[in-house]
Amino acid sequence: MKLTLYYAPRTCALVPYVTLTEAGADFDVQNVNTQTNQNQTPEFLALNPKHKVPVLVIDGDPLTENVAIQIWIARQFPKARLLPADPKAEIKAISLMAWCASGIHPHLTPNAKPSSYCDLPGAEESVKQLANKLLFEDFALADKMLAGREWFFDHFTAVDAYFFWCFRRAILFKLDVSAFKNCMAHFERMNLRPSAQKVVAYEKQVVDAFAKAA
Ligand SMILES: N[C@@H](CCC(=O)N[C@@H](CS)C(=O)NCC(=O)O)C(=O)O
Known part of the structure; x- marks a missing residue:
């Protein structure tokens, strides 16, 4: 193949x-x-x-x-066990990846292209601020999910790879995400993976x- x-x-x-x-x-x-x-x-x-x-x-x-x-x-x-074996956990993993794709990702993109969302002169900062407010709501939820755990499920799965990109992208946009301690710890754990x-x-x-x- x-x-x-x-x-x-x-x-x-x-x-x-x-x-x-x-x-x-x-x-x-x-x-x-x-x-x-x-x-x-x-x-x-x-x-x-x-x-x-x-x-x-x-x-x-x-x-x-x-x-x-x-x-x-x-x-x-x-x-590679990239999705949980239990059918209920597997569908929850797919639900989390759908959230990364259709919930979190669209809140990241305005940081790159604010003028695609509103082209009124001077609107760029406001577009970013509004998107980042929604993004931080997402990260607050993820932070709760990751409390006391290493990964979203009982071992590393495809969800961890997806969320890693979301969180890393926010860091690359230089957003201050340090308040999300469990997401930060997940990010650092991910950074240790080959x-x-x-x-x-x-x-x-x-x-x-x-x-x-x-
Ligand atoms: N829904 C798509 C989103 C893919 C996407 O938005 N890719 C962006 C980069 S993060 C892209 O290629 N943008 C270029 C463009 O839209 O022209 C997925 O989850 O794969």
Whole structure:
């Protein structure tokens, strides 16, 4: 089976990168420079007309949307236990990943592109503040879920990879998330995993290569 992950630095393509690495999968990476609109080329749009990463191409067939990609990886590599075995816990894990995708992620994006949400002159700060208020409500909930535990479930799962990206993205936006002590501890725990270290090193390499090519 041939797997190719379309990846861009700092984006949520980190999520399947970590999960594929945790699964021990053999995969290639195609870097996409979203800053130079490589995600708008006819070749990329043929893979994902929504012009977004990640895309996981499985034997030539593109799969989009992180939640589906995460479930696919978990099913394909069952030994890695990337979703809980108990059916009730498994569906809760999928529910949490859907929350990362459709609840938390949309509260992060306005930090990158405030003018896509409101183009009135001077509105940018206000757009970010409103989004971050909602984002911090999400992090407060996650902080409660993580109280007294290492992972969202009784062992590392795909949910941890997804939430790691969400929390790390907020940190990269330089938001002060230090009040969320359990999320911070989860973030630090994630940073110790070889899969996270691998993607962080890879991200730096790609950022440097893009800067050189500019
Ligand atoms: N619902 C998608 C969201 C993917 C997404 O928003 N990707 C962003 C990066 S984090 C992207 O590629 N943005 C480029 C664009 O929208 O043009 C998923 O969960 O996979």
